[in-house]
Amino acid sequence: MRNKFLFISMIAVFMLILAACGEKKTTEEDTSTDSTKEEVAQTQDDSSNENGTRTIDYLGESYEVPDKVERIVVTGAMEAMEDMVVLDVHPVGAIAVGGKFPELYAAVTDKAASIGEKIKPNFEKILELDPDVILGSTKFPEEVQSKLEKIAPTILVSHISTNWESNLNLLAELTGKQAEAEKILSTYKADIEAAKSSLTEKLEGKKVAAIRIRGGQAYVYPKEVFLNPVLYGELGLEVPAEIAKAKSQEAISVEQLADMNPDYLFVQFSTDENADAPNALEDFKKNPIIQNINAFKNEQVFVNVVNPLMEGGPAFSRITFLEAIQQNLDK
Template sequence: MKKKFFFISLIALFTLILAACGEKKEAEENSSADTTSEEAAPTKDTSKEDNGTRTIQYLGESYEVPEKVERIVVTGAMEAMEDMVVLDVHPVGAIAVGGEFPELYASVTDEAESIGEKIKPNFEKILELKPDVILGSTKFPEEVKSKLEKIAPTILVSHISTNWEANLNLLAELSGKQAEAEKVLTTYKSDIEAAKSTLTEKLQGETVAAIRIRGGQAYVYPKEVFFNAVLYEELGLEVPDAIAKAKAQEAISVEQLAEMNPDYLFVQFSADENADAPNAVEDLKKNPIIQNINAFKNDQVFVNIVDPLMEGGPAYSRIEFLKGVQQNLTK
């Protein structure tokens, strides 16, 4: 009897040991399964959001861009192309004119590929270039902007000349060249003050104007647009009535130009904009009404003192135009 009880007790003890071992193994397996499940479950990668992007401000809007912008594509924004020349920023994709990069931008388009003409971006090519940021133009319609935004962060650069400093600083912030931009602006403003002190007395009572010829027709612009901002807002020269009244780009007849009767006239003429009137400047000079204008009588007409493709508003346009004004009006 004692022997039988001993065997029953032994079996019970062995059963308890096996049960305990089983529970321990199950617990270990469950723990392992939980760990594996946690490791395998996808979690949102915030490293790029926290460290790979940054927010910049431009004309009251916020834009999310990569922390380090290395690949910039410019489409439509000639203003941005001029700023790239000033800051020596080299885009991977840039605007072509007539299928080629203008000589005006040659210093920064050495590594760029054409992404289409000024108003006709090639979306497939832009996508192929894998840009970090796309700089478009505020002249773009909404559908073009939407297509660009699907490719990369897109900022529409203002075509309004009064935003020229904001435009330059935008590119500086994207490219890390804030110090260079600050130096450019400081130098330019100093040069304006120096030129103003020289020209104010010399040109007192004189009329200075700038026109652009497109399609054989002469045009004037408002006093804050084109190169007018340099002449009237920065140098403080007297604004002719025809320019003071202009609301946008406006055609001006030879009679109206004669009525303005500028003593000094700057003319911008691009062959690309005058394919049907390649001799427009010469024809203008031959017009008997024009020949009575002071600037023409006194040989004070200056044609293309800067590259005719320059927009007039950006920093590069202003810097180069100011040089031309000083060279020609301080003689």
């Protein structure tokens, strides 16, 4: 009986030792876990800049911007305004045209203050708005850029249409809308392929052109500018010689347009751009030389199928113009 009692006592002591060891191990694990969490948190803190900023890369340049960008001012960059519409980004300050916001941007200018005209920024107003980031234009002279940079981090948005995807992705990265931008781009590229398959055969051997009337004068643009990238670069239509030779915005006479003799013609006309020639569009259409062009004879002239203030290169312009092409040419 005594031996049995001794054996039970030894087992009890052994179990107490095991429990104590287990408690010590658990305490050590908990301490280790807490320490690991602290190290991870510290590492995450160290990965952010001490001054609460991050670095964004855009077209070969690096820009330091706040971690959280909420207050954006757009000045000069109409391309950025169009990107804001497709990404639903609402700036605190935006470009006015003729003293008011164009209807084209109405969806995102509901909370914006006017910061001046396209090429005339109001620096005092921009300073008052306390922006996190300013989106300017690569068309700005250096002195304008320098003044803007003294107010807030400034990124000059490219006016070159071939940079349209980079422009859209820039705004998406600034505002955390990368997924939305990716969806917009993939959908557009799929729509282009669908349009090509339906239009290629129909428009084979046909000439399609787009012109803009400004100050009472008709202009054409290089194949990479205005609405042309969609027509010639993405849909692969034949480039008329007059457009292939254009180096920039170039005036085209009614005689030159008659020589081109497009089968389909897109005409952009804004009253704001023709204040001194309000009847320019009607005079153009009534010209007997113009009336002999194939597009006019066959009623294939399309006026302002997209808003005349659209730049042509940005995503918003491309999406809208592609829809117009399909509605008017793919019948």
